[in-house]
Amino acid sequence: MPTVVLLDVSLSMSRGVDAVSPCQEEEDTESQILRKDLAVHGCNILLDHFIQHCKLEFASLIVFSSVYKVLMPFTRDFEAIKGALNLVDECDKTCIEVGLMGAAQHILEEWGNGTPCQVVLVTDGNAGTGQHHLQKSMMSSHSRGASQFPLPFPFPAKLNIVCIANPNEPCLQTSKPLYQRLIELNGEGDILVPEGNLTKQSVSEMFEHLIKNNFSSYSGILHCGSLSAPVTLSPPPQPYCRHHDFEIMRVSVDPTITVLGFLNTGDVSSPPAFSRHLVLPLSAKGDMVMLPKADAGSDDEGTGNDEGKIPSFCVLLHGGLKRENMVALSQVGENWYGILYSWADNKKKSNLMLSLFVPGVDVIPWMGKLSNLGPASQLPVNPYGPSDTSSPFPLKVHEKKSYALNSVVWVRQGGLQSDIQKILRHARKLPDKTQSFYKELNRVRKAALAYGFSELLEGLANVLERECTLLPPISHPDAAIQLQHAYEALRSHDRKDSRQNITPLKTTFSGND
Amino acid sequence: MSFPTSHKTVFVLDHTLTASSGVKLEMDSFSKCRSGSTSGNNGSSGPQTPNQPQVSLIPLLPITTSLWTCAVEAITEYCRIVWDIFPGTRLIRFIAVDKTIHKLSSWNGEDQNLPNLMNSFMALGPSKNIGVGKLDLMKGLRAAIEALTEPSAVQHEKRTSLTESATKVLNKGRIILVSKINTEDEIRVFKEKFHEALLHLNKVAAATDNLMAINHCDLVLLNLWPNGLACTIPRHTWPDVSTIMSCEFTNMQGGVSLAPTLCNLVLKHYDLASTTVTGIPMKEEQNASSSANYDVELFHPSAAHTAILRGIPSETAHLKTYREGADYETVTLKWCTPRSNASIELQHCSSAYRITSVDVNSRPSSCLTNFLLNGRWVMLEMPRKSGSKVISHMLACHGGDIYIHTMYTSRSILEDPPSISEGCGGRVTDYRIPDFGELLKANRLAPYPEPAPGSEGPSTPLEGSREHLSRHTKYWPITLSSTSLFTLGSNIDPLTSIMVKETITDDEVVECKQVILSLMSMEARGDPLPSPIAGQRGKGMKREDQYKAVWTELEQYLQMHLHSPAHEKVLECFMECHNKVATPEYKGDDKVDIDQALKELDDYNYMTEREKAEFNMAGGGTKHIPSDLIVPDSKRRHSAPPPLAPMGRSSGVSLLTLWENKVSSVESQPCYEFQGRSRAEGNITKLYVNLQKDKEKEDGSRKK
Known part of the structure; x- marks a missing residue:
């Protein structure tokens, strides 16, 4: 998940650690450490964690006071962010609203509104002089809903507020309810305060805690029958919690991902995915291995290459799926499924990807209930055919939709007119178009009966009668006979058999058809 | 969105609306149009001549539609849109009221389709004049409330599922009364009496096993007015009549404004949105060699727009325009000439929703839908404010239903991923x-026949x-x-x-x-x-x-x-x-x-x-x-x-x-x-090992 480190650079961040009680002499050295130094120290711990464990994540650095500034846009170059942290200037007052706005703006521009993100707000536990204003705008955001207040973020995001403050500081105590309110507004997140006094040690622990709860990577096992491989997913899969029509779904991804069977890529037909993850094989030691780019001739060097030479089921699975252009339907949690497939960012590099569906078995309508899919080879007749030419997918719907039904719609202008004109077009080509004429006639007649529109039947009969009288002398005798039959039938609509369709009259002329 | 109000809707129709809607259809013009076409066919050989006998013909009378016909036309269109987009999950029932109450359908799935609806209206017949004062619409509304207390199949299943969520199933619904309402007093009376009836019938329902009390009901009073006359009562909503009831009064006038009003209603009731596909190249009917560009408007759940609209409003304001005569906005996206291989590749989409075309029988609409039904996929392009363009949606048909897929438009966090060959096992070259x-093909999945209800075994x-x-x-x-x-x-x-x-x-x-x-x-x-x-x-x-x-x-x-x-x-x-x-x-x-x-x-x-x-x-x-x-x-x-x-x-x-x-x-x-x-281990075999094991097991279970 992309992470924004939102760093408070207000003047109060340049306070020493012991703002409350004048420090003892012996801790003089410690007290010279400024809060912003501790903040930078903590951020470095987080960034080091990324370097170590989350190489494929993105992070950005935004500083704020009464204005915000994007110091580092989203990047995987965490060292660069660490560098930028050292160059932070101190500015005026804390204005959290501005900072959150900046984070929201930056994330929206970069990732849109569908990518889950993390915002780590590092501040000194003092909501600042803008407090009153913040409170007011939070209230208004609650009452009006669509105000300019940045929370809740317009994208799924966790907001963690990290306080570089002594737990018993009075201003932290006053700010905390405010922080709490911010997190409630956002829906997800936490407030972190150091345990015990503010020291380098306690700040480190606090950040370790933050990492453990929010930035731990996924590690699991991919099973396919008796074959398996340890894998990690990048980005780590998020638990699913949403309201469906009749239930609330709460489910998270298990540490085992089980392949259940395979499907043709064309058959799954680009199903919607809740999230997508790279599946990366782990080494036996549980590490993610990234070998140096494959250069011709330069193998057998370095320790990483040993990992490259130990066969992994992931690579086999990827190769098979790519070769056959298939996907592997897999279960990732209780009632939660997804597909594994080979995916290429560009022509050269392809990788194993996992797309998670929305939890449930009835989530891809054209595949039917997922739990109802079974081995094709054990069906009485294999639906794929002997030479792979046929497919059981997509499942056909039972009821055709209106656009496939030639349904009657007269509520819009011209609908009825064009239906009558269609009848007349066919009427003028009688007897060649006898079948189409009666088909259209019955369609309109049926609708008129359903709509309680008997005047239309009379009117239509009149028009057909007029047509009959206007027939040119050279016309086929059957035309006049059929027209007369049709308008007479229309007029007798109130008889018992009104639901019966009008059928073409059998004539001596039509017998030759 | 859990337990949506739109899950169950009951229409209560006034079956005595015999009055004219003021909408006229000129029948004479159809015959005149023939003379026009014959003259065209005859070319230059005196277009006046064939017209001459017509002058002597008595002109055909125009026909007018009754308010009832307008109502049924509008309701079938409402249902068409709903059932196209939400087959099986959004249910609609009908109750017609004249001297008696006619219940036209049930919550059953087989009743929830257009052909069936048309048949029941056909059986009902045209509206009846029963004389002043004999109509009791409240009877119809009570019947509608009773209908709402009947659980739908899904509700029944959830309620009896024996899981912890079973007791939490909420029963919400909407009742739409279609009639002609003349005074504000009538509205007030309807509202009050309806609320009373709701409370009373909830008590009745709560006392039974098979009925569900209604947690919330939305009453919509649709006032059907003839074309030409001005409606005297303005539109009004009462969002909180009580904790269990909301109410809305809307005018619906016959004629040209009927369709837009109806669209407003259905969009609001079902949280739908409109997309206009622009620039669809179509061959001209008359001149097949030239083509012109057309627009087609589609409806779909509004969530299909979330990915592009939520966020910075100014960035997407240029996409939205108001429809003529309607008070909803449509998002205009551009047709992209489809690639032929799109359907065999895996496109990355975040959602897929069913669509329906708004003007379903118009030539551009049916052209687009037929193109899709024939298996072609169409990408839709969203112009960005900056002038650049991005593929934001895709139209595709799966098994007979057309869907709008939402594509990812922003930067991907998966960009520049390592190749599989750069990870563990990446340098091994002799994988089988x-x-x-062959193993994949042998383990391919296919849909199995649905297990008969009740016979469902433990293993799927x-x-x-x-x-x-x-x-x-x-x-x-x-x-x-x-x-x-x-x-x-x-x-x-x-x-x-x-x-x-x-x-x-x-x-x-x-x-x-x-x-x-x-x-x-x-x-x-x-x-x-x-x-x-x-x-x-x-x-x-x-x-x-x-x-x-x-x-x-x-x-x-x-x-x-x-x-x-x-x-x-x-x-x-x-x-x-x-x-x-x-x-x-x-x-x-x-x-x-x-x-x-x-x-x-x-x-x-x-x-x-x-x-x-x-x-x-x-x-x-x-x-x-x-x-x-x-x-x-x-x-x-x-x-x-x-x-x-x-x-x-x-x-x-x-x-x-x-x-x-x-x-x-x-x-x-x-x-x-x-x-x-x-x-044996070391040539010594323990005898009656099982006895010992059984005993241990027993001990173990006893301890538990």
């Missing part, structure tokens, strides 16, 4: 990928597939260098495809035996084995060793595939054959003796070599299971994949295992070993 491809077809897959992978070396057996190619066909089956026929047993026998004869003839392509393993190995390795592996393979007695027959055959080889006198060929001797000698040499190799590897960090633990060894093979023991398959079989196998196979021939002894 073609064989794995999908779980069956998991077993299927695990049978197919019981013994599956993933690289060529770890197997001898699977390098044989056609020589072991069809044995490997037969043995993985759950049950095998006698014929198939014979086929398997033939494979074994033909391998035997190959060995006897001294035919070279097909050399593995990437195999270092074949290199420098003597032919006999190669055969030996194959036999060892084959035995192991057969041992793992004992799914049925028939499977065992194949193993028995193998064992017999093996012993035949081992029993020189049976061969009747003098050479064999020597061959055999040499072979055995080679075996030992070879094994020592392999042992050495293996030993070296083990030093390099491979997990090697001590070879004297045979049982754990085979267990390991079951659970752990070959990649963990890369040198596994061929070399993983130790000399001791081979030897023991041989001994046991020899021993198994003359007489079967006493079971107890074969399991």
